[in-house]
Amino acid sequence: MTSERNGCRARRSFLRRVIAGGAAWCAAPYVISPAALGNAGRSAPSERITIGFIGLGSHGIGHNLRSFLRQNDAEPVILCDVDTRQIEAAVHTVRQQRGESFDCATTRDWREVIAREDVDAVMISTGDQWHGPMSVGAIQAGKDVMCEKPTLSIAEGRIVADLVRRYGTVFQTATEDRSIPVYHRMAELVRNGRIGRLERIFCQLPGGPGNAGDPRPQPVPAELDWDMWLGPAPWAPYRQGLHPYHWRWHRDYSGGQLTDWGAHQLDTVQWANDTEHSGPVEVEGSGRRHENGLYDTFFEYHLVYRYADGVELRVDSGGTGLRFEGSDGWVGNDGWVRPLQASSDAILASVIGPEEISLFTEPRGEHRNFLDCVKSRRDPYFPAEIGHRCSTLSHLGNIAMELGRKLRWDPVTEAFDRDDTANRMRSRSQREPWSNLGGVKPLG
Amino acid sequence: MVARIVGGIVFLIAGLLIGGGVAAADEALDRAFEVLATYDWGSERAPLQALDRAVVGAHGDQQAARHLENRLVEALEAATTRAAKDYLCRQLSLVGSAACVPAVAGLLADEELSHMARYALQRIPAPAAAAALREAVSQLEGNLQIGVIHSLGVRRDAESAGALIELLDAADQQVAAAAAAALGQIANPAAREALAEFQQRAPAALQLAAADAYLACAERLLADGQRTQAVAIYRTLATAEQPAPIRLAATRGMLAATRQSD
Structure with missing residues (x-):
């Protein structure tokens, strides 16, 4: 096996x-x-x-x-x-x-x-x-x-x-996601060639938020340590629309729905495409942001990625769903944890044999998987390297939209090809003293 | 004949449209710089979009980039609000070159703006940006110094190794820890030699930081194919005197080195 x-x-x-x-x-x-x-x-x-x-x-x-x-x-x-x-x-x-x-x-x-x-x-x-x-x-x-x-x-x-x-x-x-049967099944079917040679992937992620948020500074609530909330992010005054939860619509603290939901659905993309330790080689796309207000991440986006083997990935805002198209059929679903769909009943009923690729899952969820791995010292199902590669996919999309041009990406060196500005955007400086190269200021 | 006339008209209209578009873009850019004079937290962002677009649009056009950079520097020097300076440093982090370094570096000692100065300088590839950080590192103290040390580490600025080595003995142990981490990123012969010595004599509170930085050096060597030197570091750190996590990390490193030689 x-x-x-x-x-x-x-x-x-x-x-x-x-x-x-x-x-x-x-x-x-x-x-x-x-x-x-x-x-x-x-x-x-x-x-x-x-x-x-x-x-x-x-x-x-x-x-x-x-x-x-x-x-x-x-x-x-x-x-x-x-x-x-x-x-x-x-x-x-x-x-x-x-x-x-x-x-x-x-x-x-x-x-x-x-x-x-x-x-x-x-x-x-x-x-x-x-x-x-x-x-x-x-x-x-x-x-x-x-x-x-x-x-x-x-x-x-x-x-x-x-x-x-x-x-x-x-x-x-x-x-x-890796504990949810429909995504595990989807990835295993693709990895075992049930749709033939994988050619195209369609991934839908939520858009939003619809409102732009109030950018005006407000008094910091007495219960909140605002400076610690900001941490390594650039200093900014307290704005009511960030904490709790809605920080994810601001680029200083997140990457919008593309990174927030991308970490879910794009993980299945990478898993099924057998690129979870790698990534695409090309990305381009466009998106829309609120012109004013507090929130500045893309609330609408349309992206096209291309992998080295020619597989094309299209990511669009507007819901959730996945579809993998191959030379012999397709599999997917039309919403978050919705039932599996396929181009034929044969694919849906297909059994993964003992000699085939069996992807690891833990149906009892990521928390159970983590606890078991702390004891066994094994890597959990979504370890740091794979998580990083998945997040990178979203970051590439945000950078491509921000720059408004096609970018070529080398997943080995993790650098853009001949695009100095894009390469600068791979990192952000962290506000002192919260550097994260080991110089994190310890307590006391 | 008719076709030539129509073609001429189309060409004329296109030229007018393009010219009009350029003029409108220039006007919007001027307006953005005007807005920055009074820009503050909570202000409308829309007028600044012309500047955002100009920064992105300068890609591949050195002349346009330098012209824009000069205007950004002028605006930075004239800006009166923290929010405006914050915004301008972000733009310079994308389009800045050596030309903007003096203006940005002038903010490194400013408690409120030091981070945004590093935000730009850390990203600007020009050697002048690293030089400015090097110059500042020995003049600052406390958190601002830690920030600059961190930026030099991220840049893997080999020329700062000497100054960072001196900071291993800083009275502020957070500064010393940051210096060790930065030297681990730089990982040139001087940094390796200093960390080899420092990890043997570091005060208890800095032992892990010193060993961690030395492990980072070994990883860098291994990545560069210098397996023998990497293994030598791992052997040093795999001894019983080292804290258990460091011993294990060194052992894992040696295994990785063994795999590399296969």
């Missing part, structure tokens, strides 16, 4: 190979957190992974905190947000689930979370501007990381992916 585990490198297997090698340096012990070893006065890993939650907005609580609370072996240790109202909501949620007497520390400073020795892993659910620096800080503090998608820039994604590789961190890019 050709079983692809999506880069799920078994680190114990790695150790066996290392020890078998017999070199002196191979004697270095396999490092696992104290809790994972069952010492430090805590439970063994099979029973509990201690988690610090950073970012407690609607998704941080409603999806991530609640999902982890449903796992018996997940233990919330500390809850962190720059807004005390969100901390209170999270405490309420934890106590609803674990009992009113459940004790959980709280803080507005994420550095307190990664400084705690009793935290095995962090769940980062902040605005995109914080994803890179917090991930870097947590990895360097020896934590495993589950971080919301997407990255803020191509360069930040590369830094995090390299650091994960350096330290053998278990890193999950937080999306559910």
Whole structure:
């Protein structure tokens, strides 16, 4: 059986190979957190992974905190947000689930979370501007990381992916798509040639927002640490329309629906196209932004990407849906988690045989997958490198629309071909002291 | 004959339209620069779109780019609001060259604008931009200095290695940690040598930062095909004296080096 585990490198297997090698340096012990070893006065890993939650907005609580609370072996240790109202909501949620007497520390400073020795892993659910620096800080503090998608820039994604590789961190890019049967099935059918040679991919993502937001500065609410909310982003006054949730419509904090939803549907694109460690070689497109107001990401967009093997990817705003067209048929669906459709019943009924490509999935979701991987030291189903490549696809689209010209991209060197301006846009400087090359200012 | 007349008329109309379009674009650009004089947070962005378009449109046209850059510099020097300077630094980050460096570098010591100055200087490929950051790094302190150190690291500015090596002994440990990280990115022989020595004597609070930077050097060497030198660093860091995460990382690095030689 050709079983692809999506880069799920078994680190114990790695150790066996290392020890078998017999070199002196191979004697270095396999490092696992104290809790994972069952010492430090805590439970063994099979029973509990201690988690610090950073970012407690609607998704941080409603999806991530609640999902982890449903796992018996997940233990919330500390809850962190720059807004005390969100901390209170999270405490309420934890106590609803674990009992009113459940004790959980709280803080507005994420550095307190990664400084705690009793935290095995962090769940980062902040605005995109914080994803890179917090991930870097947590990895360097020896934590495993589950971080919301997407990255803020191509360069930040590369830094995090390299650091994960350096330290053998278990890193999950937080999306559910690879656990959803219809997307897994879609990708497996394409990868196993059920539609023949893949030729074209159509991907629809939501547009919006319809309103432009109010750009006028407002007084900072007493409950909010605005400077910490901004973090590495350029300084700007508080505007009511950013926090909570709507920061994703501003380029300083995100890339709009193209990055926000692209991290979902474009992951299936890359998965099915077998380009999850690579990317396209060409991109062009156009989009529309609000002329005034607060929000400045593209609310409407139309993009065409081309891969090295000639596969064409079209991304359009206006809903959700996927369609893979090949030389012998097509598969897809017409909305988020909608049933699978295909050009023939034979494709729909097709069985993936034992000798065929079997893509890794975890139907119980990304949180369960992460906890299992923290214990097994395997890569989760959406690790940093694949998450970075997926986010890159969206960033390429935004850069192409911003520049209004066709761009050629080298997925190996991760650079544009002969376009200095586009190459400049691969990275953004971070506001001091939140640099993310290891110089993140520690607590105290 | 008729065809020639029609062709001439079409040519004339097209010329007028294009000329009119150019004039309108110029007018809109002038208006954008006017607006910047009083631009502030909450102002309408629409009038600035002409400038956004001009920056993008300057691609491949050196003369247009330099002309626009000069106007942006003039506007930066005349701007009175933080929001206007913020906007202008962003535009210079895309179209700026050595010509804008003096004006932008003048903001590096400004608490409010230092980051936006780096926003531009970090992206501008001209050596003058790196030189300005190098000049500033030893004149600043605290967070502003950390920011400049970071930008030099991102640029992998080899010429700043000497100044950064001196900062490994800075009294402010955050500055020293940032310097180590930047040297890890630069990873030239001087940086490697300094980090080899520093990771042996770094105070406890900086041990991980020093070792992490040294690991980054090894990765750079490996990526450049200098496997023997990379392995030498990994061997140094795989010893029992190192913190466990560093030992493991070094071991993983050696495995990667072994794979590379296969």
